[in-house]
Amino acid sequence: MRVSEDATIVGLASIDLGSNIRIDSNVVILSRRGWLKVGDNVHLEPASSIVAHHGVSIGDYCTLSHGVRLFTASADYSGESFHNVFPDGRYQNPRVGAINLENHVIIGGNSVVMPGVNVGEGAAVGALSFVRSSLDPWGIYGGNPIKRLGNRSTKIREIAVQIEAGRL
Numbered sequence: 001m002r003v004s005e006d007a008t009i010v011g012l013a014s015i016d017l018g019s020n021i022r023i024d025s026n027v028v029i030l031s032r033r034g035w036l037k038v039g040d041n042v043h044l045e046p047a048s049s050i051v052a053h054h055g056v057s058i059g060d061y062c063t064l065s066h067g068v069r070l071f072t073a074s075a076d077y078s079g080e081s082f083h084n085v086f087p088d089g090r091y092q093n094p095r096v097g098a099i100n101l102e103n104h105v106i107i108g109g110n111s112v113v114m115p116g117v118n119v120g121e122g123a124a125v126g127a128l129s130f131v132r133s134s135l136d137p138w139g140i141y142g143g144n145p146i147k148r149l150g151n152r153s154t155k156i157r158e159i160a161v162q163i164e165a166g167r168l
Contacts, residue, residue, distance in 0.1 A: 011036075014052070018042065018060065031056075034072060039103065041160075054115065055098035061160055062101050065127070067110040070099050074115055102137070104156055124152050 001017065006025040009015070011032035018040035023029075027044045029036060031052040039060035048064040050056055054072035064070070073096045075083035081093035097116025101107070105119050108127035113119070118134040125131060126142030126149070135141055140150045162168045 011052075024048075045109075054096045057098070057100045059101055059103035059105065059121070061104045061156070063106045065107060065109040065111070068107045069112045071112065072096060072099055072115050104160070107131075108142075122152055122154060122157065 001019070001021045003023040004025040004027070007023045007027040007029070009029045011030065014031040014035045015029070016037045018038055020041045021038060022042075023044045024046040026047045028049040029052065030050070034053040035055050036050060036052040037057045039058060039062065041061045042058055043063045045064060045066045045068070047066055048068040050070045051072055056070055056072060073094045076093040076095065077083060082091045085092070095115050099113055099115065100118045102119060102121040104122040105124070107113060107119070107125045108129060110127060111125050111129040111131065114132040117131055119125070119131070120135055120137030120139070122138040123135045124140045125135070125146070126140070128144070129142050129146050130144040131141075131146055136148070138152045138154055139148045140152050141147065142149050159168065
């Protein structure tokens, strides 16, 4: 495992890390109030952040590109409740939910993933995308609102199996 000295990680007791993980400079991980499970062969690129207050699971062979944000809580902007803890946190009504990234997922640079989202195995999300609903496996997605742009090859899954079996 390689972790940059410039990474900020809060809540180590709530984090389960696999093997062969790289956490680059200026990555911020907040999991004191929640949990984070990271699989094997995962890369968290510079300036990405994970707010895991309500749980985040990242599968094997995943990448969070530069500046990606995973949020497990989001304020209510409707005006029906307060969006911060003032005057009193009891008057908040945030949207909350765990985030699950299945194996072989890549989230492109400066994309945002909102609470309660499941990103299916092998899904690829293009840069600057806003993900607020779950995505099917092996699709290529992009935009705001996010749209399925095409299909992604499953060849990387076959390569990973061969590497793990020691054939490559």
